[in-house]
Amino acid sequence: MxxxxxxxxxxxxxxxxxxxxxxxxxxxxxxxxxxxxxxxxxxxxxxxxxxxxxxxxxxxxxxxxxxxxxxxxxxxxxxxxxxxxxxxxxxxxxxxxxxxxxxxxxxxxxxxxxxxxxxxxxxxxxxxxxxxxxxxxxxxxxxxxxxxxxxxxxxxxxxxxxxxxxxxxxxxxxxxxxxxxxxxxxxxxxxxxxxxxxxxxxxxxxxxxxxxxxxxxITVPHRDANVHPHITQVDDATITTFIESDYFGVQKWEINGTVNLDQTKHFLIVSVLNGEGKLVSEGGSYDLKKGDHFILPYQFGRFSINGTLEMIASWPLVQKGAAS
Missing domain, CATH: 2.60.120.10 (Jelly Rolls)
Structure with missing residues (x-):
C-alpha cells in the first residue's frame, strides 16, 4: 500500500x-x-x-x-x-x-x-x-x-x-x-x-x-529569542527556514511553478495559507487549496508540488536524552 x-x-x-x-x-x-x-x-x-x-x-x-x-x-x-x-x-x-x-x-x-x-x-x-x-x-x-x-x-x-x-x-x-x-x-x-x-x-x-x-x-530579565531566517531556492520555490530549535522546525514554502522535495523527517505538518495546486507522489495526486492542512508521514519519500501556493511546514525535533 x-x-x-x-x-x-x-x-x-x-x-x-x-x-x-x-x-x-x-x-x-x-x-x-x-x-x-x-x-x-x-x-x-x-x-x-x-x-x-x-x-x-x-x-x-x-x-x-x-x-x-x-x-x-x-x-x-x-x-x-x-x-x-x-x-x-x-x-x-x-x-x-x-x-x-x-x-x-x-x-x-x-x-x-x-x-x-x-x-x-x-x-x-x-x-x-x-x-x-x-x-x-x-x-x-x-x-x-x-x-x-x-x-x-x-x-x-x-x-x-x-x-x-x-x-x-x-x-x-x-x-x-x-x-x-x-x-x-x-x-x-x-x-x-x-x-x-x-x-x-x-x-x-x-x-x-x-x-x-x-x-x-516568567523569564527575568526578558531575553529575545535568537531567530535568523535562512532562505534557499529549490526549483520554483523559495524556502525560508525560520527556526530549527528546541521542539520544532518551521519553514515557509512559496511556490510558483513546480518544486521537487523529499520528506526525510519523522513526519511533516503542512498548512496551505494561500493559493492552490497539486501534490504528486508515488501514491497519487492530491489537490491542494487555501485552508488545507495535512501530514506527510514517515518515509513518504519524494514528492512534487505544483501551482502557486504559500505554505507553512513544521516538524518535531527529538529532545536531548530521548531515545529515538
Missing part, C-alpha cells in the same frame, strides 16, 4: 477575543462570530482533529498516533508532540505566559510545557504585539504586576504580514487586535493569564488570572 498524505478536518474554539476571519479568509464553517482558534492539526485531548481521507478516514489524530506509530517514525514521545493553529485576534488576547516542560509536568498533571511560534498571516495597519517585559528583577516584576503598571512593564513590538516570532516558554506575550496568525506549538493547552484588560465574559465575570504560577515561570 502506498503511503498517502493525511488530510485533517480542523476544529474550532470560541474565544472572547475571536471574530469571523477564519470564515472570511479560509472559508471555514465556524460556530460563531467569536471564533478565535482553528485547531488545524491536533491530538490534544481538548480538541482532536479527524482524518478526512484514505484508509484512516474518521479516526482522530490521537487514535492514529496510538495505533500506527510507524507512520510517525516512532517519534520518541508518549503523545503527539505538536499542535498547529490559526488564530483570529479580533480583539487583544490576554497577556500571558506558558510554563516549560518541567514545571507543567509537576503542576499541570503531566501536561507538556508550551513553547510556540507565530507566523503573521495578516494584520491591520500599525498592528503590534506584546513580546517580553522591561522588569530587571523578579521583585520589580512582581511590584509592577501588583500595582498595575502594565504600560510601563510590557514590551510592545510593531508587526507586519510575513513576520515570524519565536516564543519560548517563560516569555510574556499577547497577540493584539487585528492579527491573523499561524501558530506552531508544543501540544499543550496550559496558559497562565497575567492581565486581561479587566474584561468580563457574557456572564459579567472577569476571567481568572494565574499570577502566582506566572511569577514562577
Amino acid at each position: 502506498q503511503i498517502e498524505p493525511i488530510f485533517l478536518t480542523p476544529i474550532f474554539q470560541e474565544r472572547i477575543w475571536g471574530g469571523t476571519k477564519l470564515a472570511d479568509e479560509f472559508g471555514y464553517s465556524i460556530p460563531s462570530t467569536h471564533t478565535g482558534e482553528c485547531w488545524a492539526v491536533s491530538a490534544h485531548p481538548n480538541g482532536q482533529t479527524v482524518i478526512k481521507n484514505g484508509p484512516f478516514q474518521g479516526m482522530t489524530l490521537g487514535q492514529l498516533w496510538e495505533e500506527r506509530r510507524d507512520l510517525f517514525g516512532h517519534f520518541p514521545s508518549d503523545r503527539f508532540p505538536l499542535l498547529t493553529k490559526i488564530l483570529d485576534a479580533n480583539a487583544d488576547l490576554s497577556v500571558q505566559v506558558h510554563p516549560d516542560d518541567a514545571y507543567a509536568q509537576k503542576h499541570e498533571n503531566g501536561e507538556f510545557g508550551k513553547t510556540e511560534c507565530w507566523y503573521i498571516i495578516d494584520c491591520k495597519k500599525d498592528a503590534e504585539l506584546v513580546y517580553g517585559h522591561h522588569a530587571k528583577t523578579k521583585e520589580e516584576l512582581k511590584e509592577m504586576m501588583e500595582t498595575g503598571q502594565w504600560d510601563k512593564l510590557l514590551r510592545r513590538i510593531p508587526i507586519k504580514p510575513g513576520d515570524f516570532f519565536y516564543v519560548p516558554s517563560g516569555t510574556i506575550h499577547a497577540l493584539c487586535e487585528g492579527t491573523l496568525v499561524l501558530e506552531t506549538q508544543q501540544s499543550s493547552d496550559t496558559t497562565y493569564r497575567v492581565y486581561d484588560y479587566d474584561r468580563v465574559d457574557s456572564n459579567g465575570k472577569k476571567r481568572e488570572l494565574h499570577l502566582d504560577k506566572a511569577l514562577d515561570v
Whole structure:
C-alpha cells in the first residue's frame, strides 16, 4: 500500500477575543462570530482533529498516533508532540505566559510545557504585539504586576504580514487586535493569564488570572529569542527556514511553478495559507487549496508540488536524552 498524505478536518474554539476571519479568509464553517482558534492539526485531548481521507478516514489524530506509530517514525514521545493553529485576534488576547516542560509536568498533571511560534498571516495597519517585559528583577516584576503598571512593564513590538516570532516558554506575550496568525506549538493547552484588560465574559465575570504560577515561570530579565531566517531556492520555490530549535522546525514554502522535495523527517505538518495546486507522489495526486492542512508521514519519500501556493511546514525535533 502506498503511503498517502493525511488530510485533517480542523476544529474550532470560541474565544472572547475571536471574530469571523477564519470564515472570511479560509472559508471555514465556524460556530460563531467569536471564533478565535482553528485547531488545524491536533491530538490534544481538548480538541482532536479527524482524518478526512484514505484508509484512516474518521479516526482522530490521537487514535492514529496510538495505533500506527510507524507512520510517525516512532517519534520518541508518549503523545503527539505538536499542535498547529490559526488564530483570529479580533480583539487583544490576554497577556500571558506558558510554563516549560518541567514545571507543567509537576503542576499541570503531566501536561507538556508550551513553547510556540507565530507566523503573521495578516494584520491591520500599525498592528503590534506584546513580546517580553522591561522588569530587571523578579521583585520589580512582581511590584509592577501588583500595582498595575502594565504600560510601563510590557514590551510592545510593531508587526507586519510575513513576520515570524519565536516564543519560548517563560516569555510574556499577547497577540493584539487585528492579527491573523499561524501558530506552531508544543501540544499543550496550559496558559497562565497575567492581565486581561479587566474584561468580563457574557456572564459579567472577569476571567481568572494565574499570577502566582506566572511569577514562577516568567523569564527575568526578558531575553529575545535568537531567530535568523535562512532562505534557499529549490526549483520554483523559495524556502525560508525560520527556526530549527528546541521542539520544532518551521519553514515557509512559496511556490510558483513546480518544486521537487523529499520528506526525510519523522513526519511533516503542512498548512496551505494561500493559493492552490497539486501534490504528486508515488501514491497519487492530491489537490491542494487555501485552508488545507495535512501530514506527510514517515518515509513518504519524494514528492512534487505544483501551482502557486504559500505554505507553512513544521516538524518535531527529538529532545536531548530521548531515545529515538
